[in-house]
Amino acid sequence: MSGLIVDDISMTFELPAGGSVEALKNVSIDIKEGELISVLGPSGCGKTTLLNILAGFLAPTGGKINLNEHEVTGPSSERGMVFQQGALFEWMNVSKNIGFGPKMKGTPQVEIDARVNELLGIVGLQDFGQKMIYELSGGMQQRVALARCLANDPDVVLMDEPLGALDALTREKMQSLVLDIWKKTGKTIILITHSVEEALLLGERLIVMAPRPGRIHKEYRLPFAEIGVGADLREVKQHEDFGKTRDEILNMIWDMEEEIMGRTETA
Amino acid sequence: MAQELFDALITTFWMILGISVIFAIFLAISGLVYFIWNFINSKQNQLRGYASLKTVTFGDESSVSANRVASVAGVITVFLIWGIATGSTLLPFSLPKPFTGVAQFEYSAVNADGETGKGQVAVKVFEFGSDDSRAPNAPADGAVGIVANDTVALPERRRKIVRVQSNDEGGKEKGYKVTEINGQAIAPGGIVPFDGGEVAMLSSGSLQVRPEEGLTMEALYLPPPEQVWKRFLQLNAEGYQGVGLWENVMWSLIRVVLGFFLGCLFGIPLGFAMGLNSWLRGWFDPIVEFMRPVPPLALIPLVIIWFGIGEQGKISLLFLAALWIMIIGARAGVSGVSISKVHAAYSLGATKRQLLSKVILPNSLPEIFTAARVAMGVCWGTVVAAELVAAEKGAGKMIIAASKFQLTDIVLIGIIIIGVIGFGIDVLMRMAENKLVPWKGRG
Numbered sequence: 088m089s090g091l092i093v094d095d096i097s098m099t100f101e102l103p104a105g106g107s108v109e110a111l112k113n114v115s116i117d118i119k120e121g122e123l124i125s126v127l128g129p130s131g132c133g134k135t136t137l138l139n140i141l142a143g144f145l146a147p148t149g150g151k152i153n154l155n156e157h158e159v160t161g162p163s164s165e166r167g168m169v170f171q172q173g174a175l176f177e178w179m180n181v182s183k184n185i186g187f188g189p190k191m192k193g194t195p196q197v198e199i200d201a202r203v204n205e206l207l208g209i210v211g212l213q214d215f216g217q218k219m220i221y222e223l224s225g226g227m228q229q230r231v232a233l234a235r236c237l238a239n240d241p242d243v244v245l246m247d248e249p250l251g252a253l254d255a256l257t258r259e260k261m262q263s264l265v266l267d268i269w270k271k272t273g274k275t276i277i278l279i280t281h282s283v284e285e286a287l288l289l290g291e292r293l294i295v296m297a298p299r300p301g302r303i304h305k306e307y308r309l310p311f312a313e314i315g316v317g318a319d320l321r322e323v324k325q326h327e328d329f330g331k332t333r334d335e336i337l338n339m340i341w342d343m344e345e346e347i348m349g350r351t352e353t354a
Numbered sequence: 355m356a357q358e359l360f361d362a363l364i365t366t367f368w369m370i371l372g373i374s375v376i377f378a379i380f381l382a383i384s385g386l387v388y389f390i391w392n393f394i395n396s397k398q399n400q401l402r403g404y405a406s407l408k409t410v411t412f413g414d415e416s417s418v419s420a421n422r423v424a425s426v427a428g429v430i431t432v433f434l435i436w437g438i439a440t441g442s443t444l445l446p447f448s449l450p451k452p453f454t455g456v457a458q459f460e461y462s463a464v465n466a467d468g469e470t471g472k473g474q475v476a477v478k479v480f481e482f483g484s485d486d487s488r489a490p491n492a493p494a495d496g497a498v499g500i501v502a503n504d505t506v507a508l509p510e511r512r513r514k515i516v517r518v519q520s521n522d523e524g525g526k527e528k529g530y531k532v533t534e535i536n537g538q539a540i541a542p543g544g545i546v547p548f549d550g551g552e553v554a555m556l557s558s559g560s561l562q563v564r565p566e567e568g569l570t571m572e573a574l575y576l577p578p579p580e581q582v583w584k585r586f587l588q589l590n591a592e593g594y595q596g597v598g599l600w601e602n603v604m605w606s607l608i609r610v611v612l613g614f615f616l617g618c619l620f621g622i623p624l625g626f627a628m629g630l631n632s633w634l635r636g637w638f639d640p641i642v643e644f645m646r647p648v649p650p651l652a653l654i655p656l657v658i659i660w661f662g663i664g665e666q667g668k669i670s671l672l673f674l675a676a677l678w679i680m681i682i683g684a685r686a687g688v689s690g691v692s693i694s695k696v697h698a699a700y701s702l703g704a705t706k707r708q709l710l711s712k713v714i715l716p717n718s719l720p721e722i723f724t725a726a727r728v729a730m731g732v733c734w735g736t737v738v739a740a741e742l743v744a745a746e747k748g749a750g751k752m753i754i755a756a757s758k759f760q761l762t763d764i765v766l767i768g769i770i771i772i773g774v775i776g777f778g779i780d781v782l783m784r785m786a787e788n789k790l791v792p793w794k795g796r797g
Contacts, residue, residue, distance in 0.1 A: 144697055164703030174694040177793035178716040188702035191712075221793050239702055 090155070091118040091141070091243055091275060097149030098136055098301075109300030110136045111147070116294065116303070120242075121273045123266075123312050125280060125290030127336065129343050133301020134279045138247050141277065142168050154242060164188055167241035169232050169249040175220045181231050182207070182216040188239035206234040209268065226257035230264070237272065246278040250285065262288055262320055270316045283336050287311055287329060288320055295336060297343050305339065307332065380431060387427045433579060440578035441570035452510040452568035454479045456490055457550030460536050461561070463501050463522060466529030471499025475516060477550055478507040479565045482573060500524060506563060511572060516561045531559055577763045585763040594764060595755060597747050603771060605747040609665070610733045610779075613672020617729060621677045622722060625684025630714075635685070642681055650675035650736040654743050663744035668737065675736045676729040683725020687718025720787075720794035727783045734776045749775075 098111040110133040118124060126134045139145040141152060143162040152159040154166065167188075176184055183190075185206055186199040194202075207213050210230040220228060229249055236244055246265075250258045262285060269276050280286050286293050291312045297304035309332070315323045323329065408414065434445070441448040455478070462472045474493040480486055489507035497503045500523035508514040518532065519525030533539060535546035535553050545554045551565035573581060589599040628635040628642075653674055661667030691714050699713045741750025753768030787794065 142697070142701055144700075162697065162700035164701065166701060168698065168701040170694045170698060174692070174698040176695065176713065176716070178719070178791070187699075187704075187712075191699075191702060191704045191708050219793060235698075235702070245701075 090120050091277075092116075092153040093118070093137075093141070093150075094153060095150035096137070096140060096147045096152065098133065098140065098145070099148050111140075112300035112302050114150075114301070114303055118243075118275060118277070120275055123269050123276045123278070123289065123291045124294065125278045125286040125292075126294045126296060127280060127283060127286040127340075128296030128301075128304070129298055129340050129347070130281075131301075131347075132296040132298040132343075134296050135247060136301065137296075138168075138245050138277070138279050141243070142166055142245050164192070164239045165242045167236035167239055167244050169229070169236050169244065169246045171248045172225070172228070172252045175228055175231055175235070177220045179220070180216065181212060181218050181220065181223070184220065184231055185234045185238050187235060192239075202238055203234075206238055209237070209271065210234045210264065224257075226253055226261060229253065229261060233264070233268065237268065237274075241274070243275045243277065246276065248279055248281060251281060258285075259320055263315070265289055266312060266316045269312070283333055283340070284324065286336075287333060288315055288323065293336075295339060298347060304343075307336075376435070380435065383431050384424070384428065387431070388424070391423055391427075436576070437579055439571050440573070440576050441568070442578040442580055444578075444580050449569040450566075451570050452479075453550040453566035454481055454510050455550070457548060457565075458493065459546075459548035459553055460496070461501070461518060461532050461553075462534040462537075463519070463525075463530065463532045465500050465522070465524030466527045467524060469500045469523065470533075471497070471501030471522065473497040473501035473503045473518070473522075475504045475506065475518060475563075477516075477548075477563050477565070478505075479510050479550060480507060482509050482511070484509075508563065508565070510565065511567050513562055513564045515556070516563055518561055532561060535561075574760055574762060577766065582763045582766050585761075586767050589764065589767060594752055597752070599752075599767075599771075602747055602752045603749050603775065605745075606734075606737050606741065606749045606772075607775070609668050609672055609737050609748070610730070613669045613737070614676045614726075614730055614733050616669070616673040617676025617680050617733075618726065620673075621680025622684045625681040625686075626688055626714075626718075628681065629685040629688025629718075630710075638681075642678055645674075646678045646682065650732065651739050654740055657740075658744060663746075668740050668745070671740055672733045672736055675732050679725050679729040679732065680722070683722050683728075684718060686725075687721030688714055690721060691717045719791045723783070723787045723791055723794070727780060727787070730779050730783055731776065734772075734779060738772055 093114060093116040096111055096114045097109070099107055099109050101107045114133075114137060116124075126137065128134050136145065140147050141159070143159050143166065146160075159166070176187065179187070182200075182203050185203045189199045189202060203216065207216055210233055212227060212230055212234070215223065215227065220231070223231065232249065249265075250261050253261060265276070265278070266289065268274070276289075278286075278289050280289070287309060288311055290307075290309055293307040293309055294303055295305045295307075296302065311323050311326065311329060314326070436442070437445045438448050441451045457477050457479075459475050459477070460472060461475060462470060464470045474496045476490045476493055478490045487507060487509070489505045492503040492505040494503075501518075502521040504516060504518045504521065506514055506516045519530055522530070524530050532555065536548055538546045540546055540553075540555050542555050542557045542559055545552050547553075551563065551567075554562045554564055556562055577585075586599075593599055593601065624638065628638055650671060653671060657667045657671045657674075661670055695713055695717065696709065699709050704712065737748070738750040741748035742754045745751040749768055749772050753765045753772075756762075756764035756768070
């Protein structure tokens, strides 16, 4: 069976000062090919840990990850990652950054060039191939990061708050771009975010996580991503259910935060 | 001990105070030129750019870049002050110069027998180092009574006793004495002025000629610019002590380049190893951290004991000067790679080797360049100092040899060339940096 299966993942590690932290406890998600999943939760709920485990940067202390029926044991080009910022290679121009993955695999330069050109078109940077990274704005840099990740044609795209450092307007445009790419390429995308609105817009499935121990609190199936493809996202936000779900989730996270605060106070 | 220190403190204090006066003059000229420049500018620049509309001009970014007009004017002013203080012939004005040339004074004397006489003394003051140091002929006439005319020659800024009595009647007997100079009575301890300075009577009764000393600096301490320039042309053509000027400079440069190259060759890989492996980092850390603060100059005696004063010793010293800096630079560059870049490279399918060559190496280049600039500066300073101690050729050797013969102009030329080359090296390194690591500081 193809797809990404997160099977009962637990992550416990010991603190240098003594004691231990349960970053994740019995997390299981069954992700089908081509799904767009957003993961939301208050800070400390283990969502970044989960993503790092999916990417293969961390080994879980319990459970396992299966991608297309083989176990994930380390980083690999089948799982591409888009970071919040600062992960581009400043010493290369835009085209070389995007072509980095295929180049590492020894793909012929002609093929790389064709692929890079195609991706430059997809992310809307046609004329910026020869620019250096430091000449681009933050939003453009994230477009490059997206394109670089896609150049490898990964099975799964992992996004760790990729739009977190952008201003509100750029962020909105980038959200449309992510939806476009999802529809055009049919990739499985797992996106982590702080923003409830973003999670609603960019998730067919929305997973809300809770902290201490990090676990899945609730899961939604949402229509907004499908509606949002090619549409004005501001109109999607006017949708009746959108506001309702947003308020519900906000209250949920608010409660979690309060619970944590209360616990620390009594402790 | 305490007295000695106190005296040194007081002397230094007065010296600094003196320098402060010169500095104040320098600053005053700066202010003057600033106003003149602004005045000219305000007449010419009627264009109103964005900058001219700013109301906040103090504490803003306007002083981030240096005003190059001020730089040029400042350098010219330094040369002007140098010329004025040394009485340069290039300038129409200067501080009062010391007296040179021929002057005369008249003296009257009486001998033991009570006979009197009156005569002339011709005084010639010649320039220091001049070929013409012969005494002039004594004035032909004007001698009356027991006195015969005299002559004396002496270099500028010096004093000389004139034995006027030697050719006078009864001059060698007790009771002979000079009574008047230029018609003015004189006694031991007295001083009488004449055209070229003063004549003093010492307590023994001898006359001492003291020509006007002026206020300009003696060439021994600070030669005027034209003398330095003349010496530069001479050095350029003939060299010094059989070694050409540029040959000396080239030797210093070659040593620096070789030492620096070896320092990079071994320092960068070692720094990389330390940055990539915590065991190796721990293993070498005490050595590196111990050797880093040791000034390379402190190693000179040891290097001379080990290798003698030949080239090997100097290159080894420069190697040691560059090594620690390059190790630390390379180590910092490697450690500075952000984890997200490493993660990104791995998840894009890079192997360890590819990560090293395509990500970690280029990512560390800015740090390595910074270290290389520092190392080049340190090496250049060290080579000059090492040559001062012992060398056959080199810029440092040239100035230490010249200083032994009090050839201040050669010393100055050496210092200026050393400064210019040190500056040139830094400019070149910065240009290379802009060319090779344009992303530096803009990540």
